[in-house]
Amino acid sequence: MPYIPHTEADRRAMLETIGVGSIEDLFVEIPKDLRISGLDVPEALDEHALFAHLKELSERNVDLSRTVCFLGAGIYDKFIPASVGTVISRGEFLTAYTPYQPEASQGYLQTIYEFQTMVAELYDMDLANASMYDGGTAMAEAALMSAHITGRKTVDVSQAVHPHYRQILETYCWSMGVEVRVIAAEDGATSDYSGVAGDSACMIVQYPNFFGVIEDLTAARAAADASGAMLVVVADPTAMGLLPPPGQFGADVVVGEGQPLGIAMGYGGPLLGLFATKREHVRQIPGRIVGRTTDEQGRVGYTMTLRTREQDIRREKATSNICTNEALMALAATVYLAAMGKNGMRQVAETTVRNTQYAIAQLTKAGAKLKFPGKVFGEFVLELPRDATEVQHALLDQGILAGLPLGRYYKGMDDCLLVAVTETRTKAQIDDYAAKLKAVL
Amino acid sequence: MNIPLELKYTKTHEWVRIGGESVTVGITDYAQSELGDIVYVDLPTVGQNVAMGMPMASIESVKTVSEVYAPISGEVMDTNKNLAAKSETVNNDPYEDGWIVKIKMLNSNELDLLMTADHYEATLGD
Numbered sequence: 272m273p274y275i276p277h278t279e280a281d282r283r284a285m286l287e288t289i290g291v292g293s294i295e296d297l298f299v300e301i302p303k304d305l306r307i308s309g310l311d312v313p314e315a316l317d318e319h320a321l322f323a324h325l326k327e328l329s330e331r332n333v334d335l336s337r338t339v340c341f342l343g344a345g346i347y348d349k350f351i352p353a354s355v356g357t358v359i360s361r362g363e364f365l366t367a368y369t370p371y372q373p374e375a376s377q378g379y380l381q382t383i384y385e386f387q388t389m390v391a392e393l394y395d396m397d398l399a400n401a402s403m404y405d406g407g408t409a410m411a412e413a414a415l416m417s418a419h420i421t422g423r424k425t426v427d428v429s430q431a432v433h434p435h436y437r438q439i440l441e442t443y444c445w446s447m448g449v450e451v452r453v454i455a456a457e458d459g460a461t462s463d464y465s466g467v468a469g470d471s472a473c474m475i476v477q478y479p480n481f482f483g484v485i486e487d488l489t490a491a492r493a494a495a496d497a498s499g500a501m502l503v504v505v506a507d508p509t510a511m512g513l514l515p516p517p518g519q520f521g522a523d524v525v526v527g528e529g530q531p532l533g534i535a536m537g538y539g540g541p542l543l544g545l546f547a548t549k550r551e552h553v554r555q556i557p558g559r560i561v562g563r564t565t566d567e568q569g570r571v572g573y574t575m576t577l578r579t580r581e582q583d584i585r586r587e588k589a590t591s592n593i594c595t596n597e598a599l600m601a602l603a604a605t606v607y608l609a610a611m612g613k614n615g616m617r618q619v620a621e622t623t624v625r626n627t628q629y630a631i632a633q634l635t636k637a638g639a640k641l642k643f644p645g646k647v648f649g650e651f652v653l654e655l656p657r658d659a660t661e662v663q664h665a666l667l668d669q670g671i672l673a674g675l676p677l678g679r680y681y682k683g684m685d686d687c688l689l690v691a692v693t694e695t696r697t698k699a700q701i702d703d704y705a706a707k708l709k710a711v712l
Numbered sequence: 713m714n715i716p717l718e719l720k721y722t723k724t725h726e727w728v729r730i731g732g733e734s735v736t737v738g739i740t741d742y743a744q745s746e747l748g749d750i751v752y753v754d755l756p757t758v759g760q761n762v763a764m765g766m767p768m769a770s771i772e773s774v775k776t777v778s779e780v781y782a783p784i785s786g787e788v789m790d791t792n793k794n795l796a797a798k799s800e801t802v803n804n805d806p807y808e809d810g811w812i813v814k815i816k817m818l819n820s821n822e823l824d825l826l827m828t829a830d831h832y833e834a835t836l837g838d
Contacts, residue, residue, distance in 0.1 A: 554754065554772075579777045588779070 333667065335536065339700045341630075342672040343650050343691025344481070345406065345433055346542075347509070347531045350619075350695050352610045355533040359603050369595045373561075373575035379598065380573035383561040386605040393511045393608070393616075394525040395518025396547035400558045401575075401596040403544025406528030407436040410475065410505050411443035412546065412557040412591050413524040417473030417501040418449050419590075420555055425449065427467045431456035431480035432505060434680040440475075459484045459643030459652060464494030471500035473524075478506045478517060482689065483627075483650030484643055485510075488520035508532055508545065510648045512620025524548045533607025534600055543600035554580070557591030622694040623649040630692045630701045637709035642687055650691045652677065652684075656712055659688040665711040671704055713836070714741040716807055720823065721832035724781045727807060728826055735784055735823075738811040739771065739802065742836055747773040750799045755791040756813060762788060764822055769812055771802065780812060784822050790814040 277285075282294070291297060298306065316324060340348040359365060363378065370376040383401045390399035403409040414426045426444065428437055430453050437451075444451050454461055454474070459482040467474055474495045479485045488504065495502040503524045504517035509531045517525045529543030530536070548556060559577045566572045582589035611619065627649050634653060635641055642652035655662055659676035666673040678685035692701070715721075720728040725743035729736040744750065752772040762768040762782035769780040769791075791813050795801060802810040817823075827835070 554752070579772055579775065585777055588777070 332538070333672065338667070338670050338672050339696070339704070340536075340672045341674050341690050341692060341696070341704060343693070344675045344689055345435070345528055345530075346536050347649075347691060347693050348536055348695060349509070349531050349693050351533050351535065352607065354610050355603050355606045358606045359599055364599065364602055367598065369598050370575070373578075374572075377573055379602075380561045380575065382602050382605050383596070383598065384563055384573050385609075386601045387560060389605060389608045390508075390529075390545050391547050393508055393516065394506060394522075394527075394545075394547045395516035396522070396525055397550040398553060398560065399545065399547040400556050400560050402529070402598070402601040403526075403546050403558060403593060404597060405540070405542035405544045406505065406526060406530075407433070407439040407544075408443075408593075409526035409528075409544035409546045410436050410503065411440045412593070413503045413526050413548075414440055414451075414473055414475065415443060415447055415449065415591065416524065416548075416552065416555050416557065417503060418447070420552060421472045421499070421501060423470050423472035423500075425452060425468075425470045426473050426475065427452045427454050427471050427500065428475040429454045429456060429461040429477065429480065429486075431459065431461055431482055431484070431486070432475055432477045433481045436477075436505065456480070456482075458645065460645045461486055461491065464490070464497075467494055467498050467500060469498050471495075471498050473501040473503045474498075475503045475505065478504050478514070479510055479648040479650065482643055482652050483647040483691075484645035485514065485648060488517060488522070492521050507648070509616075509620060509623065512616035512618075513624065514620075514648065518547075523552070529597075529600065529604045532604035533610075534603050541597065541600050543597050543604055553577075555590055558593045558596055619694045620648075623692070626694065626696050626701065627651065627692040629698065630690065630696070630704070633701055633705035634690070634708060637705040638712040639688075639708065649693060650689060653688045653690055655686045655688060657686065659684075659686055662688065662708070662711055666704075666707055669707050671707060673704070673708070713745075713833075714807070715829045715833050717829045719807070719829065720783070720826035721829065722781065722783045722826060723832075723835055724779075726781060726783045728783045728823075729811075730823065734786075734789055734814055734816050736811050736814050737780075737783055738806055739780060740832070741806050743778075744803050744806045744810075747771060747775065747778060747803075749774045750802045753792075753795040753799050753802065753812065755793075755795070756788050758788050758791060760788045762786060762815060764825075782815065783826060784815055784817055786815040786818040788813055789816045 367379055370379055373380060387399040426449060428440060441451055454466060461476050476486050476491050492502055501523040504522040506517050506525050506527045508527050525547045527545040529545045534543060559575055562574050562576045564572055564574055580590045581594040582592050583594045631641055631651055639653040639655050642654045663673050663676050674688040674690035677687040677689055725740045727738055727740050750771055750773045754770040756768045764782055764785045766782055767779040768782040771778050771780060792811050
């Protein structure tokens, strides 16, 4: 069935109503030389031929059914319970996108309320918002919020924070006249905070950091306090199954990428931004919060709050430029967290650490070296005796996504590979990776 | 529309009650009715300096968030703490219990720039 809702008769009726002879006449306002005359595209295919063509194109991609994934760097190949897909595919949720008349969508508001509660608990913070686009924008928004709260115009970010997140931070800060300073990382961790000065609005560290190393948040908190800066932590939600959450270290804002919570590794998304903070900052947060209340008859009801501070209403005085949330992905995370529960999250984290430690042992035996001495969670940097990009390509030919070559992001790290090992990797897969790595080194 | 004669007004809908060296400031009956149900008032800090015509507080209603502009330059002496729990007082009693801040004036000549009740009422016709 072709998905074309209007018949020729419908179109004629519409054109007659507005008094126009043809669809082409709707464009007369646009000068002829600005219009495209004839596109160089092939003839339309029938449905069957088109499907075959698209399938052929899609097979040129590397997909996880034909490769074993040790590539992470922010997006992870994790187990997703079937309940996630089942719930988020329901039409009531799938087509709703964002509630425009929110109080009429009580079911959706309840899921967002539960999402916020679970994110706040995961990070041990007072509150979480209804979600952001992704971890990178959530981090940039946290920096701008810190600048607004402290009235300072400089933010400090660790070099061991995801390079893409730092690019987003630069873009956001540039547009707001906020300067970004980088705190150097040594041996894969942030330790020397001496560059953080009294003009710093916030200090941003990642936990575990981009290299997989678990940062010392006690030291980070102390350094932030010494200069009166807020502490922003980018935290992997999976690691919260095992590591003490940033809230326990007194973080002011905790943000993260929610993709590991039941969201597939899409090509470019969708992702899910997590954003949690302290109660005192609730009216400065980007985005909205769903609240739980009671109606006139004492019945529980949910309501969307802080909408009035978003950009479509408050314009240049808005808390941020986000005027929505990532509702469907937040729902996926909510179903995932509910399905896993506290014990499930702990098991996933423990299995991740066990698999990671086994992989480190096997891959170092195969001839690679562990680059940094710090404790890691589910990801680590290997130093290879040859160029990491060449090794990556050689292993991809053998069905292994070996990891991320770091030379593109860090000077002098052309021989380094960032390797992720999730709870879904098996001993056999890790052994196979080690054997194939040994052969190409 | 209630526009008490003894008060001074701004075109941004603040009222000013003069009491010696200091003034008490709130928003007008017209302003509160335009905003609708007020759910939160973001108050300045006591001791903070404010400048005539610059934002000093914000009022959140179910429809929007609006700035409250300082009608006079000076230092914030006091804020209405009762609004934290009962922001609807601004709707119910804008000229008395719904006051927002008290400001110690820096320059009383600025008072001449404020409007009388009649003048303010005339601007509402626009």
